[in-house]
Amino acid sequence: MIKEFSKISKISGELSLPGDKSISHRAVMFACLAKGQSEISNLLESEDVISTMNCFRMLGCSIEKIKDKYIIIGNGFYGLREANDNLYCGNSGTTARLISGILSVQKFKSILTGDQSLSNRPMLRVIEPLKKMGCSISASYQNTMPIRIFPSQNLYPINYEMPVPSAQVKSAILLAGLHLEESTTVIEELPTRDHTERMLDLPIEKVNERTQISVSKKYYPSAKEYFVPSDISSAAFFIVLALIKPNSELLLKNVLLNETRCGVIDVLTSMGGNIKIVNKKYSGSEKYGDIIAKSSELRNIEIDKRLIPNIIDEIPVLSIAGLFAEDSFRINGAAELRFKETDRIKAMSENFKKLGLDVEEFDDGFEVGGRVKVHDAVIESYNDHRIAMSFSILALAEYHNLRINNAGCIAISNPKFFEQLNQVSI
Numbered sequence: 001m002i003k004e005f006s007k008i009s010k011i012s013g014e015l016s017l018p019g020d021k022s023i024s025h026r027a028v029m030f031a032c033l034a035k036g037q038s039e040i041s042n043l044l045e046s047e048d049v050i051s052t053m054n055c056f057r058m059l060g061c062s063i064e065k066i067k068d069k070y071i072i073i074g075n076g077f078y079g080l081r082e083a084n085d086n087l088y089c090g091n092s093g094t095t096a097r098l099i100s101g102i103l104s105v106q107k108f109k110s111i112l113t114g115d116q117s118l119s120n121r122p123m124l125r126v127i128e129p130l131k132k133m134g135c136s137i138s139a140s141y142q143n144t145m146p147i148r149i150f151p152s153q154n155l156y157p158i159n160y161e162m163p164v165p166s167a168q169v170k171s172a173i174l175l176a177g178l179h180l181e182e183s184t185t186v187i188e189e190l191p192t193r194d195h196t197e198r199m200l201d202l203p204i205e206k207v208n209e210r211t212q213i214s215v216s217k218k219y220y221p222s223a224k225e226y227f228v229p230s231d232i233s234s235a236a237f238f239i240v241l242a243l244i245k246p247n248s249e250l251l252l253k254n255v256l257l258n259e260t261r262c263g264v265i266d267v268l269t270s271m272g273g274n275i276k277i278v279n280k281k282y283s284g285s286e287k288y289g290d291i292i293a294k295s296s297e298l299r300n301i302e303i304d305k306r307l308i309p310n311i312i313d314e315i316p317v318l319s320i321a322g323l324f325a326e327d328s329f330r331i332n333g334a335a336e337l338r339f340k341e342t343d344r345i346k347a348m349s350e351n352f353k354k355l356g357l358d359v360e361e362f363d364d365g366f367e368v369g370g371r372v373k374v375h376d377a378v379i380e381s382y383n384d385h386r387i388a389m390s391f392s393i394l395a396l397a398e399y400h401n402l403r404i405n406n407a408g409c410i411a412i413s414n415p416k417f418f419e420q421l422n423q424v425s426i
């Protein structure tokens with residue numbers, strides 16, 4: 001699908017965006033692990049979360065939508081059963097990596113597959129620690145999907161220092177450790193999103209600036225009611241558009257305000273963005289509230305490398321904000337971007353070049369500045385939802401003659417993205 005845009009004059013009104021993707025995956029997984037009936041409201045119904053639900057249905061869990069809630073019935077500790085086919089994780093790294101942790105400690109075999117993009121993403125990062133726990137798990141020769149898991153007799157708790165900051169790897173280890181009597185500990189130097197530990201209420205210690213998270217069988221989840229706050233990563237596209245489009249003001253309701261995810265708000269505020277947060281409240285251990293964003297004069301700033309794991313999914317759209325700010329936009333310390341749904345450093349740089357911007361690509365980031373010289377370019381999404389949505393924001397902000405190739409991939413995280421944009425475009 002080639003997406004075309006119409007000219008708009010401003011952004012105005014309010015939106016309630018769908019549930020956070022990271023929390024939606026985890027709510028489904030924990031409800032499926034628990035014994036009995038859990039209910040989830042505001043679950044994100046995107047392709048990635050559907051992949052997680054399909055896998056757990058194949059593992060014997062009942063997942064049904066009744067009115068606007070998901071009703072999940074799980075079978076409790078060691079209650080999953082062997083799937084009668086490969087478990088297809090689609091495009092979703094979170095599904096593949098978190099489910100690897102859960103399935104590696106089961107008493108049956110599993111094979112995990114994914115689409116072309118997921119089949120090229122690195123899996124050694126989860127396989128290595130799970131093998132240290134005694135799990136029998138392997139991937140292809142290039143350490144990519146398919147992942148094969150066999151039951152293992154001897155499982156051990158581990159203390160694991162994370163070599164790369166990754167919430168998916170951390171969660172895979174914690175979810176395996178959740179099945180063991182003794183305590184498994186993950187040690188993080190740079191904090192990554194902490195939904196797994198919050199939702200399972202795991203003990204956390206700070207030792208010499210590092211975070212130590214421990215888990216054991218006693219933290220195994222029980223059935224409960226979940227409310228999923230709106231996705232801050234999806235909200236980021238709308239916030240950036242409201243900031244860079246003159247005369248705009250937007251209210252986003254019930255957005256997740258978890259501190260390991262809000263770096264995008266901090267960066268945009270430091271860039272001069274007029275962003276206010278009101279009505280703060282809690283759903284379980286997750287904070288959320290309403291965000292008001294208004295048109296602003298922006299300037300580019302130096303982005304602290306320690307913040308990268310916190311803003312990793314928002315860097316593409318932050319760079320779009322950077323095009324409307326004083327000086328050039330530069331990001332370093334973000335080599336992990338090369339291992340996302342596509343190589344996002346290359347994808348952003350190549351598309352910026354098509355627009356005639358001055359771009360420099362580094363191993364761990366990129367710099368972009370200058371002025372857009374080509375107004376009718378065809379942007380390539382590389383089938384990556386965040387690339388397609390970032391350039392949609394650029395098109396609506398100023399360059400409505402841009403077109404985006406393969407924009408259907410937005411359904412990975414927000415199938416209603418274009419509909420929501422229409423709702424607030426004037």
Ligand code: S3P
Pocket residue numbers: 021022023025093094165166167168169171192193312313336
């Ligand atoms: C996620 C963690 C991040 C993020 C992804 C979702 C999660 O990936 O980029 O979109 O839900 O745990 P990494 O953990 O690989 O950095």
